Amino acid sequence: xxxxxxxxxxxxxxxxxxxxxxxxxxxxxxxxxxxxxxxxxxxxxxxxxxxxxxxxxxxxxxxxxxxxxxxxxxxxxxxxxxxxxxxxxxxxxxxxxxxxxxxxxxxxxxxxxxxxxxxxxxxxxxxxx
Amino acid sequence: xxxxxxxxxxxxxxxxxxxxxxxxxxxxxxxxxxxxxxxxxxxxxxxxxxxxxxxxxxxxxxxxxxxxxxxxxxxxxxxxxxxxxxxxxxxxxxxxxxxxxxxxxxxxxxxxxxxxxxxxxxxxxxxxx
DNA sequence: ATGAGTTTGACAATCATTCTCATTTAGGTT
DNA sequence: AACCTAAATGAGAATGATTGTCAAACTCAT
Ligand SMILES: [Mn+2]
Ligand SMILES: [Mn+2]
Ligand SMILES: [Zn+2]
Ligand SMILES: [Zn+2]
Numbered sequence: 001x002x003x004x005x006x007x008x009x010x011x012x013x014x015x016x017x018x019x020x021x022x023x024x025x026x027x028x029x030x031x032x033x034x035x036x037x038x039x040x041x042x043x044x045x046x047x048x049x050x051x052x053x054x055x056x057x058x059x060x061x062x063x064x065x066x067x068x069x070x071x072x073x074x075x076x077x078x079x080x081x082x083x084x085x086x087x088x089x090x091x092x093x094x095x096x097x098x099x100x101x102x103x104x105x106x107x108x109x110x111x112x113x114x115x116x117x118x119x120x121x122x123x124x125x126x127x128x129x
Numbered sequence: 130x131x132x133x134x135x136x137x138x139x140x141x142x143x144x145x146x147x148x149x150x151x152x153x154x155x156x157x158x159x160x161x162x163x164x165x166x167x168x169x170x171x172x173x174x175x176x177x178x179x180x181x182x183x184x185x186x187x188x189x190x191x192x193x194x195x196x197x198x199x200x201x202x203x204x205x206x207x208x209x210x211x212x213x214x215x216x217x218x219x220x221x222x223x224x225x226x227x228x229x230x231x232x233x234x235x236x237x238x239x240x241x242x243x244x245x246x247x248x249x250x251x252x253x254x255x256x257x258x
Numbered sequence: 259a260t261g262a263g264t265t266t267g268a269c270a271a272t273c274a275t276t277c278t279c280a281t282t283t284a285g286g287t288t
Numbered sequence: 289a290a291c292c293t294a295a296a297t298g299a300g301a302a303t304g305a306t307t308g309t310c311a312a313a314c315t316c317a318t
Contacts, residue, residue, distance in 0.1 A: 007284050007295060029274075043298040048275065068197035068305085069274070083239055092239050099228050103250055110212055110221050112252035119248050121232055123241035136264060136315050158305075172267040177306065197274090198305070 006053070014040045015050045016074075024089040025063060025071035025082075063120055065089075085125035094121070135182065143169045144179045145203075153218040154192060154200035154211075192249055194218075214254035223250070 006012075018034055026034075032047040051072045054060040061075045063082065075082075075093055079100070083092040099119060107114040135141075147163055155163075161176040180201045183189040190204045192211065204211075204222055208229070212221040228248060236243040 005285095005295080009284075009296065011297070027274085041298095045276080045299085046297055049296085064193040064197050067274095068193050068199060070197060083236060083241055085241065086244055092241075094235050094239075096231055096235070099231060102225055102228060106223050106225070107212060107250055107252055110223075111255040112212055112214065112221075112250070113258060114250065114252040115215055116252075117248075117250040119246075121236055121241075121243065121246040123236055123243040123245075126240040129242060134264085134316095138265065138314075140266070156305085170267095174268085174307080175266055178265085196305095 011042045011046050012050050014042055015047060016054070019054075019060060019072070019074040022073070023091065025061075025065075025073045025084060025091055026089070027069050027071055031072070063118075081119040081121075083121045083123070085128055086122050087124055087128035090125045090127070140171045140175050141179050143171055144176060145183070148183075148189060148201070148203040151202070152220065154190075154194075154202045154213060154220055155218070156198050156200055160201070192247075210248040210250075212250045212252070214257055215251050216253055216257035219254045219256070 014035055015031065018031055018038070018040075022031075022034075028044070028048045028051050031051065032042065032044050035042045035047065051060070051062075051070075055062045055072060059074075061073050061082075063071055063084070065071055066086075071089065073091060078095070080093045080095045081099075083094050084090070096119075103117050104114065143164055144160065147160060147167070147169075151160075151163075157173070157177045157180050160180065161171065161173050164171045164176065180189070180191075180199075184191045184201060188203075190202050190211070192200055192213070194200055195215075200218065202220060207224075209222045209224045210228075212223050213219070225248070232246050233243065
């Protein structure tokens with residue numbers, strides 16, 4: 001029972017590199033298309049697996065759009081939330097210590113053992129108007 | 130171009146009635162199974178359409194679970210958010226005026242025209258522990 | 259009761275995501 | 289450098305929630 005290990009592969013590097021160049025939340029399909037268009041040969045399934053793995057370790061963020069599709073983004077490493085444009089998915093990171101505290105308090109009051117929370121604000125960015 | 134009108138049908142009443150008896154967030158598939166098990170004959174597509182219609186008018190609430198599936202619930206009519214059990218989907222409504230204000234402020238500062246926001250807290254309820 | 263516009267439902271079609279599994283690769287060991 | 293083996297990959301099939309189709313059934317204002 002050896003500990004889990006993530007091997008460094010060409011594909012994983014390619015995905016990470018692409019993510020580093022994208023500022024908006026993007027779907028696995030979008031990331032895959034981008035990779036292909038840049039000449040990187042990476043299978044679609046691998047893109048899915050890589051994004052999910054990165055999200056699980058907290059290396060990148062995930063959220064669901066209105067259609068339930070998963071969107072990924074390489075955000076800053078500290079805890080934060082998002083302001084997302086519903087037209088172009090442009091994203092601005094936001095933080096709110098006061099809200100974090102409120103969240104903890106509420107859950108405790110209701111007898112829940114908190115596992116996480118979601119705070120996303122949606123709207124139309126200046127550009128899209 | 131007459132204004133939209135929602136006709137009162139047996140199926141729509143059945144869906145609304147069922148929702149009134151459920152306290153947890155449920156998927157269209159679950160609602161459909163419940164209807165069938167109670168002898169109500171309603172097509173699956175109709176359940177989907179009805180839930181979506183109700184959600185659009187704001188009559189019921191929607192959220193996405195980790196798998197991206199849409200879950201519905203007949204909540205109170207006032208603005209609120211949710212504390213959801215990740216095991217059984219038991220839901221507690223919560224409200225937070227301070228958070229609402231913060232949300233507005235943030236969006237305005239960033240030049241976004243707000244269209245909505247999502248605030249859900251997840252955890253394990255007392256029962257599921 | 260009538261008729262135009264809605265709604266329904268059985269079933270097909272979508273389509274994002276997952277699964278399979280034969281083949282390739284990373285990275286440690288001789 | 290050659291070897292080994294678990295981990296990773298990818299092409300394609302499979303899954304499954306959700307949506308589309310369209311003829312038949314229904315609602316409701318007249
Ligand atoms: Mn937070
Ligand atoms: Mn709110
Ligand atoms: Zn935008
Ligand atoms: Zn529970």
